[in-house]
Amino acid sequence: KKIASTVYRSYNAGEPLTDAQDAKQYNNFYEFGTGKGDPAKYADEFNPYPWRIEVGGECDNPGVISLEDLISSQSLEERIYRMRCVEAWSMVLPWTGIELGKVLRQFQPNSRAKYVAFETIIRKDEMRGQKDPFSFIDWPYVEGLRIDEAMHPLAFLAVGMYGEALPVQNGAPIRLVVPWKYGFKSIKSIVRIRFVDEQPPTTWNLSNAKEYGFYSNVNPGRSHPRWSQATERRIGANGKIERIPSQLFNGYPEVASLYDKMDLGLFF
């Protein structure tokens, strides 16, 4: 499915795009298995249509986001973002979607809305990874952002990639894209969004709090306990893989003011 032609480009990362086929075949989406190729392999077992996201919690206008409304929205745009995985590989990807803040504001979050909590679908019959008895993850996958992070103009809700509808393995039909944070913050196949007043639980933090913090901003200065984050393996154009230095906030310094008074070593 092609995405409507109202798309215009913004936020060009200025680096060559990762090949579309690589972006569609190298995925961490443990709902479909832990191998990088599993999500693409088992994608056709999952049917993402129709789709709606329930939005509620601390807001004056709770409701739903339907996929059709999002796709027909006039404000769909294409953004090219770097994607840095906590495992130290990275890609440059063109997303189609809408600024997250624009969507969230429609629901009129109130003054108690300090955080935004996100939840992925559970469908054990269509997502075989959710049946793995040795999984360290409790389903559903949950993620969260502080409200000011969620309202930052870089935070993005994607419905497409490379000008097409989002492939299942990349988080169909609607996913988050938070380019200054490690990839696992960018939760896929979202079914629920809630405004909450306390920091919500997040899946990888629940699974291993020493290794994965709530913020998980890309930070080459703070190594993961099991590997260095100083460099990353960039999966670039034509499948070329190069080790390059990583950048604080993944090279998006405009978000630095969100963390002005915070010790990034403590709040990792």
Add this chain to the structure above:
Amino acid sequence: MTLITKRLAWWLIFLAAASPSLVLFSLYLFNPRSLGVDPIEVILKEMGEWALRFLLLSLACSPIRRLGWKSIVRYRRMLGLFAFYYASLHLSTYLLGWIELDWQVFSEDIIKRPFIYLGMISWSLLAILALTSPKAMVRLLKKRWSIIHKLVYLIIALVWVHLWLQSRASAGEAVLYGALALLLLGERVYRKASVYRAKAAR
């Protein structure tokens, strides 16, 4: 068995054991795409896993002999050397392909990261076993040889922790290999215990 069938069996086992590395390297040279988006990652993982598989196979030799296939023990040294061969390929892939000989990364890795130094220790111990594997060394070291080669039990334990430490979302693989290792080690303990009981009963 005649000499010829013995030779043939030796070569068949040798080729079968070498084939995973031959297949992977020819795919890497001629069609890296067939190994997925990140061929180096696949080679790194496969080589490590084959090293562990050959370790387990070499441990399986003596129980298999007791089950009836007596001549299997003749190939145990070769299987053990293949474990070292794959462990060396695993290490070289890490050094050349993964960290691209960045010595700063390497020194940080080896000091701070348990899974890296446990892997390095395992490889070093395997190297000792490989160096002491020729028949001349067996004769030279006499009793000490079998003591040194008991290190294989320590190596299995270290390699398993090395594998366990990199499981992220699922422990499935580590649990599977752990169960196989426990089965092979448990069989030895059980046998030792029954020999001991038989002696005590006499």
